[in-house]
Amino acid sequence: MAVRQTGMAGASRIKPRGPLEARLRRGREAAIHGLLLFCALVSILTTFGIIAVLLEETVGFFRDVSIWEYLTDTRWTPLFSPAHYGILPLLAGTLLVAAFAALFAIPIGLVTAIFLSEYAPSWLRSIVKPLLEVLAGIPTVVLGFFALTFISPQVIRPLTDAPVFNALAAAIAVGIMIIPLISSLSEDAMSAVPRSLREGAYALGATKFEVARRVVVPAALSGIAASFILAISRAVGETMIVVLAAGGTPNLTWNPLEAVQTMTAYIVQVSLGDTPQGSLEFRTIFAVGMTLFVMTLAMNVISQYLLHTFREVYE
Amino acid sequence: MTAAETTFRRRLLARRSAGIGFAVLCVVATLLAIAALAVLLIDVTSQGIGRVSWDFINSFPSRKPEEAGIKAALWGTIWMMGLTAVFAVPLGLGAAIYLEEYAGRNWFTRVVQVNIANLAGVPSIVYGLLGLALFVRALELQRSVLAGALTMALLVLPIIIIAAQEALRAVPSSIREAAYALGATRSQMVFRQVLPAALPGVLTGIILALSRAIGETAPLIMIGALLFVPFTPSGPFDRFTALPIQIFNWASRPQKEFQENAAAGIIVLLAVLLTMNAIAIILRNRFQSAHRG
Numbered sequence: 315m316a317v318r319q320t321g322m323a324g325a326s327r328i329k330p331r332g333p334l335e336a337r338l339r340r341g342r343e344a345a346i347h348g349l350l351l352f353c354a355l356v357s358i359l360t361t362f363g364i365i366a367v368l369l370e371e372t373v374g375f376f377r378d379v380s381i382w383e384y385l386t387d388t389r390w391t392p393l394f395s396p397a398h399y400g401i402l403p404l405l406a407g408t409l410l411v412a413a414f415a416a417l418f419a420i421p422i423g424l425v426t427a428i429f430l431s432e433y434a435p436s437w438l439r440s441i442v443k444p445l446l447e448v449l450a451g452i453p454t455v456v457l458g459f460f461a462l463t464f465i466s467p468q469v470i471r472p473l474t475d476a477p478v479f480n481a482l483a484a485a486i487a488v489g490i491m492i493i494p495l496i497s498s499l500s501e502d503a504m505s506a507v508p509r510s511l512r513e514g515a516y517a518l519g520a521t522k523f524e525v526a527r528r529v530v531v532p533a534a535l536s537g538i539a540a541s542f543i544l545a546i547s548r549a550v551g552e553t554m555i556v557v558l559a560a561g562g563t564p565n566l567t568w569n570p571l572e573a574v575q576t577m578t579a580y581i582v583q584v585s586l587g588d589t590p591q592g593s594l595e596f597r598t599i600f601a602v603g604m605t606l607f608v609m610t611l612a613m614n615v616i617s618q619y620l621l622h623t624f625r626e627v628y629e
Numbered sequence: 630m631t632a633a634e635t636t637f638r639r640r641l642l643a644r645r646s647a648g649i650g651f652a653v654l655c656v657v658a659t660l661l662a663i664a665a666l667a668v669l670l671i672d673v674t675s676q677g678i679g680r681v682s683w684d685f686i687n688s689f690p691s692r693k694p695e696e697a698g699i700k701a702a703l704w705g706t707i708w709m710m711g712l713t714a715v716f717a718v719p720l721g722l723g724a725a726i727y728l729e730e731y732a733g734r735n736w737f738t739r740v741v742q743v744n745i746a747n748l749a750g751v752p753s754i755v756y757g758l759l760g761l762a763l764f765v766r767a768l769e770l771q772r773s774v775l776a777g778a779l780t781m782a783l784l785v786l787p788i789i790i791i792a793a794q795e796a797l798r799a800v801p802s803s804i805r806e807a808a809y810a811l812g813a814t815r816s817q818m819v820f821r822q823v824l825p826a827a828l829p830g831v832l833t834g835i836i837l838a839l840s841r842a843i844g845e846t847a848p849l850i851m852i853g854a855l856l857f858v859p860f861t862p863s864g865p866f867d868r869f870t871a872l873p874i875q876i877f878n879w880a881s882r883p884q885k886e887f888q889e890n891a892a893a894g895i896i897v898l899l900a901v902l903l904t905m906n907a908i909a910i911i912l913r914n915r916f917q918s919a920h921r922g
Contacts, residue, residue: 339814346816350731353723357745357790360783364755367762422658429655442659444910449666451837451906453844455873456673456895459880463888464672490665497662523648544750551752553847554873558880578754578847585757585851591766603758607751614750618743 368607371600378594384601390564390580392598393589399598401605403564407481407574408606411556412549414485414570415492420542422489423496427538430497431504432526443498450494458558461487466559476571479561485570487555492545499544503537504530540620547613551606553578577602673899677892685893689859690875694886699894702875704861705774706843709871712778713785713842718835720782721789725831728790729797730819749787756784757851765852772853775865780848785838792834796827833909840905844898846873872898 376384379399387400426446430439466483470476476483507530515525531538561573562583575583581599589595630638688698724745732738760780770776800823808818824831849871858870872894879891 343814343816347731350723350727353720354727354732354741356720357724357748357786358741360748360759360786361744363763364751364759367759368755371762422661425655425658426662429659433652433655434659442663445663445666448903448906449662451840451844451902452666452669453846453873453898453902455844455846455877455880456669456899459876459891459895460669460672462880463676463892464668490662490669493662493665521644521648523651524644526651547750551754553752553754554877557847558877578752581754581758582847582850585761585853600758600762603755607755610750610752610755611747614747617750618746 364607368600368604371597372604375594375597375601378597379601388566390575392595393584393587401577401602403566404575404577404580404602405605406566406568407556407560407564408550408576408578410481410568410570410574411485411488411552411560411576412546414482415488415549416542416546418486418489419492419496419545423493423541423545424500424538426493426497427500427504428526428531431501432522432530446494446497449490450498452491454491454552454554455558457487457491458484458555460490461555461559470571474571477561477573479559479573480571481560481574482570484556484558484560487559488549488552491552491555492548495548496541496545499541500534500538503534503541506537507533536620536623540617543613543617543620547610547617550613551578551610553582557582577606581606670899673892673895676889677894677896680889680893681896685890686897690870690878694879694884694890697879697887697890699872699875699897701858701861702870702872702894703897705858705869705874706872708774708862708865708869709777709781710839710843712774712865713781714835714839716779716782717785717789717838721786721835721838722793722831724786724790725793725797726819726824729794730815730823745787745790749791752847753784753845754847754851756780757848759783760848760852770866772868773866774862774869776852777849777869777871778865780852781842781845784845784848785842788838788841789835792838793827793831796830796834797823799830800826829912829915833912836905836909836912840902840909843902843905844873846877849874850877872901 384399384401386402387398388402389398389400390403391398430442434442461483462478465486466476466478466480469486470480470483471478511529511533512525515529520528556576556579560576560579562575562579563573564575564580565572567574581602584596584599685698686703687700688696689700690702691697724741728738728741732741757780760776760783764770764776764779765772768776770779804822804826805818808822813821858868862869876891876894876898879887879894882888
């Protein structure tokens with residue numbers, strides 16, 4: 315087709331094809347355009363679907379339970395009587411695991427990113443980066459198994475008197491999960507820092523460490539912060555590790571050596587059981603899911619915003 | 630030597646030692662991350678390698694751990710991933726082509742783009758809740774392979790779109806201009822020139838997205854993929870189980886024998902994933918060298 319239309323000979327052959335062919339061609343183009351637009355719209359529909367589904371059941375839930383009780387009651391016992399619907403124990407469990415995961419993963423992830431961006435020779439990068447990608451690709455059910463059969467019995471319990479299921483084992487596994495995320499996104503941010511900034515600092519006599527600490531990291535700070543927030547959001551939404559390793563009882567505590575239940579683990583617990591659909595107990599998972607969705611969305615939006623500002627500065 | 634010089638020398642020494650100290654810290658942190666991976670692989674292998682055999686791969690689950698296998702789970706995963714690809718690949722590719730080659734730079738495109746970025750960050754269990762309410766109940770697909778595949782397709786869609794967009798963006802605009810100069814329409818330009826040029830990158834993204842879906846467990850628990858399925862699915866409306874679900878089931882039992890089965894299941898799962906990752910890396914390297922050359 316393309317060949318036929320080139321050159322003078324081609325031009326003379328296009329003319330007699332007439333308006334019908336041109337209309338057909340325009341119609342076909344419009345149809346393809348419409349089809350592709352529909353594909354793009356599916357993602358918008360997905361968002362609407364998520365919000366609609368969560369909202370419908372959550373509204374039903376809050377007809378029976380006051381928002382005040384949901385946010386302030388310190389007991390979460392929807393499956394027993396007397397039933398209490400206070401999200402705080404689940405929220406505390408979630409934040410406890412996420413906080414300790416961040417405490418473990420952020421220093422390692424950031425320093426690894428600095429190493430890859432500033433120190434490592436290219437041959438070493440080409441070995442380390444794929445390994446980190448493999449780590450990022452390990453399914454979370456596998457990390458949960460690792461937390462349960464290795465981190466808890468071999469690392470934590472010999473050193474402390476923690477029970478088999480404890481928040482710390484889950485937090486370390488979640489930390490292992492988010493290290494590659496932090497290191498790869500932070501490294502991207504640092505690689506985007508213009509070379510001239512580094513060279514300026516070297517010209518003033520700075521050492522490599524000083525260039526990294528005083529020039530590269532501050533210049534990439536919004537991207538680095540974005541990676542931290544995204545990683546914490548991932549930790550909050552993580553499910554299988556905490557289901558397998560953190561325990562199954564809602565527990566309002568700040569002690570990482572106790573068993574806790576996270577919001578995600580509660581949702582799994584209910585869906586594994588035989589709670590009748592349409593009941594208030596069943597609706598709780600959508601209310602908890604809504605809480606989780608709002609929390610992670612807020613963090614993702616902040617992260618996107620930070621990432622966006624940093625791109626504007628250096629592109 | 631003046632006093633100032635002495636001070637300078639002393640400070641320089643301190644600065645250089647701090648630098649060396651930090652370099653050591655860098656290596657230690659990086660090694661720690663890689664050591665975690667190594668320990669995980671060694672732990673799983675040492676627990677499970679004794680159970681990996683043809684019988685294990687070709688047996689149905691059983692109450693006796695030594696007779697149990699992953700046949701139903703493996704076939705469930707294959708069915709589900711096949712169907713997921715059927716839905717997610719055309720939709721994801723179509724959306725990426727729309728955003729990169731058709732859409733104007735206006736508020737609508739920005740909304741779609743921000744929306745996709747946010748969808749990529751939605752926890753997988755929330756997709757499970759969507760699948761449960763939409764596919765299992767509203768569309769009455771029950772707890773079928775199809776419901777699982779549709780849920781997974783929505784989950785991986787943003788990942789596929791983002792990867793495909795990057796691959797399309799990497800195609801030089803001179804190719805587009807050359808196609809237009811020869812009189813090609815927009816769709817001819819996209820499907821005959823740009824897409825073939827971007828194909829290795831697109832395929833890499835698709836493989837990585839699907840390999841993420843293979844390991845996803847939480848959404849499947851939500852839509853009720855069975856924990857005990859002594860049969861392989863024979864159609865998209867059959868009930869099913871999947872490899873990560875089977876691993877989860879075994880891992881959550883206290884008996885050591887079932888833990889070993891879980892480890893053996895993980896070995897099979899990781900073997901599948903590493904193969905897919907290796908294919909993706911090979912494709913990407915070929916892609917990069919083609920572009921440099």
